[in-house]
Amino acid sequence: MGQRLAIVTGGAGDIGRAIGARLRQDHDLVILADRDLAGAERAALALGAGFRAMPVDVTNAASCAGLADLGPLTTLVNNAGAAWGASLHQTTPESWAKDRALNFDGAFLMFNALAARLVAAKGSVVNIASVNGFGVYGHPAYSAAKAGMVHLTRSIAVEYGRHGVRANAVAPGTVKTQGWEARAAENPNVFKEAAEHYALGRIVLPEDVANAVGFLASPLAAAITGVCLAVDCGLTAGIPALARTFSQTEDY
Template identity: 70%
Template structure:
């Protein structure tokens, strides 16, 4: 079958690098796909020789097709992780049409484009797809266009699981809560207490690490999850299970 390949999009970011490092345990080559090739090259240099940086704009269907052709010449694609994402709009009232379109394109349309481009390769290996969604796809935590797109991603994951299951392809999603990444640093600069304030809403009293997300991806991509498809696994330190402060208020019990 040749070298086994994993593709991680948005691989130059904190979560992307952690996922890539985790998948290297189970794959011969990890392709670090990112719109910023220089950043992907720096990540590859730091991670080691089994990591291959490639430029990719996941919002461009033609670019996704060309990327798929390059990957096909490298070996057998076993795992696709759609991790690239980002946010423009902060509130629904302040969202412009262009911001809505940008958030949707990056967080939803891109998943469809790249999966479609790589589907035949994944069929050949009965491979796995892991989409990086968000708790924002479950409830209202701000960033409306991003949230709507992540909700769409969660449903697209189910669509892939159901329609492509007959080919042996498994599709699952991971939904992180707050993770300390570069994207959060501007908020932390404006409010140094932002991570402490966020942690207060989580049952475990902390926010997730990039490595926590990566381990969930590694599990879902592995044979350990051979019977799991169409699910979304929150990696959120308990946020979607319930908020301690609310439980304490509603019950008037100090046990929460």
């Protein structure tokens, strides 16, 4: 059996690091790929043996193709992402294109560059989508891109299943990461206020996302492909405060 290799884009960030740490449990080498090479190198150093940082710009096809020399690929996690325009009113053609390029086109470019490597290993793709792809929670361009990512996931699953390749998506709700620091500085209660909308009374941690990725990429999910797993502490199931208002009972 050859080396089990995983690539995680956006590997310098909190979610990417957590995913990398989880995948290292059953992979021989985890590549933390990121535009921020210094950040990826810090993450790889902190995580220890079995991690390697590599530069990649997922919006650039040639940069993605640079990872194709690594050999058969067991797991590809398209995690790189960010959001810009908070509303349609604030979204410009330029910010729309920027959101789409990073959050949607990047997943396609990475898969396109590494598809043959995934086929060689009968590997697995896990795309990090978002609950924003299911409903309106702000950031419309990001949300539209994540909805597209879910369909891309299904397309890979259906077309490449005959090669033994599986493709699934994870859709996190609000995740407590450094990306929230500016908003938390403006409103120290932002996490508490957000948690009130979640059935579990808390928001998602990077490790929650990582555990879902680890499951979907593992043999435990050998018969699962083409699904999008919400890791959202119950947000898409329903909102307790709204159920309480409608039912006029404190049972919610």
